[in-house]
Amino acid sequence: MMLEDLRVLACGGRDAVKLCATLLERAGASVDFEAANSVDYDVIVVSSDVDHAADWKASRMHIVCDITATGPQDSRAGTPWTDAQIQAMSGLMDTTGFAHGAPARIGIALTEISAALYAAAAIASAVRVKRLRGIVQNIDVTLMGCAASALTTFLPAAFAGRSAARVGNRHPACAPWNAYRTRDGWILICTSTEEQWRKLRQEARVPALDDARFTTLADRVGHVDELDALIETWTTTLATEDCTRICERIGVAAGPIVGIADLHDEANFRMRHPQAARLIEANGIDGQTYRQVSIFETSALSDTPVVAKPEIRKRDGDTAPLAGVRVIEIGQYTTAPLVGKHLAALGAEVVKIEPPDGEVARSWTPGQGGTSYFFALNNTDKQTIALDLKHEADRAHLRTLLEDADVLVENLRPGALAKLGFTRETLGAINPRLVYCSISGFGIASAYPSRPAFDTVIQAMGGLMDLTKSDGAPVKIGASAADILGGQAALFAIVARLAMPSEDAGTFIEISMQDVAAWCALFAAGKGASRGQTLACLDGHIWIEGDVSDTERARCITQPKIAAARSIAQAVPVMRVDELLDDSDFLADVLSVARDANGAFWPVLKVPYRLAKTPARVRAVPGAPEIVRRAPPAPARAPVPEDRPA
Structure with missing residues (x-):
């Protein structure tokens, strides 16, 4: 504990x-x-x-x-x-x-x-x-x-x-990526590379998918309505389970939309939480059911003996909560970067390992100076290094970094780090005091050891989409909720471990995003949703708690949303994200500014927690990753004659 x-x-x-x-x-x-x-x-x-x-x-x-x-x-x-x-x-x-x-x-x-x-x-x-x-x-x-x-x-x-x-269940920059009807339900299919699209097209065997309208990613996004209709002509011929199995075989992220009442029958949930599954099957879901699901698991990192830990490293005058803590982050997009961002805001020295060409999200648009706003928001206050972990020299550099680290956090596919030579046992030998946090879609011990996972698939298979409906149809949470909540669970587990006395041994922390999603969904299902609805106005919508009269409904249609919200009890305007930038409260209490190494200013977000005496701070946006120069190969030696028997 x-x-x-x-x-x-x-x-x-x-x-x-x-x-x-x-x-x-x-x-x-x-x-x-x-x-x-x-x-x-x-x-x-x-x-x-x-x-x-x-x-x-x-x-x-x-x-x-x-x-x-x-x-x-x-x-x-x-x-x-x-x-x-x-x-x-x-x-x-x-x-x-x-x-x-x-x-x-x-x-x-x-x-x-x-x-x-x-x-x-x-x-x-x-x-x-x-x-x-x-x-x-x-x-x-x-x-x-x-x-x-x-x-x-x-x-x-x-x-x-x-x-x-x-965008509903779609992705604004990838296609095909949506929820598709099957013969007996729904399936989420998410492609992110041209190779995945090629394999899916070949498997579907729908001739029209070979049309020039779908040749490039930009073409597919531009013709997404026609594309999705054609994909669904294939998925509707299959049972959900069969379609999921096909996608898993070809390396495409996919999964069914699991009803919350059927969560106990979902194979991975049942494998990882057998007691909770039995209780749900026997008694349904109540206000205490969510407590049967753990959002993180901890165990000893390895059997390597632990030596005394050196005194905490502190910079002069640094009173930040995690001052002196060193973190290695290996991950992309949202989950592990979110953890690293908050550890850095709390004062840790965070080194982010990126691939040789930099994290893919760096190049997303929009942005400035060749770096995306998305990357900047998720990677503040980190030192970034480019390593190609397929090369021994770069793996050796990572080993050197790990020797003096306190935390390693990664969101690679389970087993990917081990294949590079960094098993738990190896990490324990490198640094017996290391806190190693692995974040994955379905967990290390999983019913789907080879299945890739994206936020959308986890939302579907964790019960979140079943609870979120639009016109009666399941829809994903617009924000990357499974990624974000999984990162938050990892952040808490890591900081709680760092709050322990320093002499404790190394720890392995496992986060399954599906576990976290299920925990959230079961809490919501056990509590039940309060009544309320959105009503259309002249320039948008308002949200009203409780029941709505016909008079109120008619009044809304004729008014701007701000005026309508003020005239109806328990009503608030439904704000667009771009409208927040004109809101004085948002600008003062949420938005902040950071600078990069070139002195350019970036819009960033303050952390949503304020420690009165040792505050977390968001200060800087990282520049391009530092390139670690490999030593040139040693000159070839003259061949040595082979020893031969006389």
């Missing part, structure tokens, strides 16, 4: 408070939900916009974490906004749903869950600070900040002056 000596009191009415306490308990803390004597607690978790927070924040005796809807400087501060209202106000709701339909409410309390995960990580950081430096401090976490942190795939368009449209 990582936080076994920690005593926690959770006394706020928000779901985020309850879930944060559950996470801390999973990491070994003892948790109470009713105070007997507050002096007995190390940490108190509250939600001051829902409940009275007493004088705990002013006591200076406890680490007090206050989870609220908006920050204290926000003009809307103090109002107990719900998760659905924050989804609407933050732009999250507008990104979810089909392109020609209305915005859809996300079927899980995404901002509450995200706030719980970030709060747990921030608390673990504060515990580390208290243990090492004796500093006790308050923490503020906002649902609005968590919502904004999930918009990294949509904010780049806003930074470039464009509006990011809803």
